[in-house]
Amino acid sequence: MKRPLMLLGLAAVLASCAPALVGPPSGRIVNTSTGQEGTISFVGGSLQPRTGTGRLDNNVTIQIGEQTYVGRSVIIDTASPAPSPLDFGIGFNFGNPWDNMGSRDPYFGVNGTARTPAPRLVSRTGNLIARTDGNAPRTLTCTLTVDVQEHGYGECTDSSGVRYALQF
Incomplete structure (x- = not known):
């Protein structure tokens, strides 16, 4: 009788932690001219403000049709009340x-x-630069607006001037 109760208690503890165990932020990117959709995924924690001046590794992957862009996002300011x-x-x-x-x-x-009421946090801003591999690489530059839960939106422009809308 003790074993089922212990397992039930363990299951309850694990279930209470489940909302905190989420994957890295991901979302979609849409060509504003054609409506073609793609996906974007960030490495976990990459949408937090950067501290220090350490080297930045690639932390974002964007897939639009057959094109795969890989690059970096940087949040350039912190949320201020x-x-x-x-x-x-x-x-x-x-x-x-x-x-x-x-x-x-x-x-x-x-x-x-x-x-004094509790301060309200505002969103943070940042940018993203990604490019494709190959003989004729294409680049994608974006501006981002991110909240403290790492949800946000942005606008992007590729190397040929095509604009994209971004949600994550």
């Missing part, structure tokens, strides 16, 4: 009720609150 307005209030109360002895007991009260 948007300014939050100060939330405050003041209140007055007064009265003159009867007490248990039949006499009046006047009172006057003042209260106030002042607090």
Whole structure:
């Protein structure tokens, strides 16, 4: 009887971790002229702000038709909190009720609150540069907007001027 309960408990613990165990970000890229769709996939963690000046490895793969682009994405600034307005209030109360002895007991009260709401995070910006291999390589340059959950969108232009829309 103890073994099934232990296995059930272990399964519950693993199930609670499941949402945190997600794969690397991926999405789609669409040619704005023809509507041709492709896929884009990022290496996990590559959509976080970069610290230091270390060497950058390829961290993104884009497949559009028969063309495969490989390159790097860099998030160039960190999410900063948007300014939050100060939330405050003041209140007055007064009265003159009867007490248990039949006499009046006047009172006057003042209260106030002042607090700053939690900061709201805004998205981060970055860029992506990728190219194909071969004798006549093609390049794709993109601007990205990414939130803290590594979801985002962008606009891309290839070496011949074709524009693409990007979601991930």
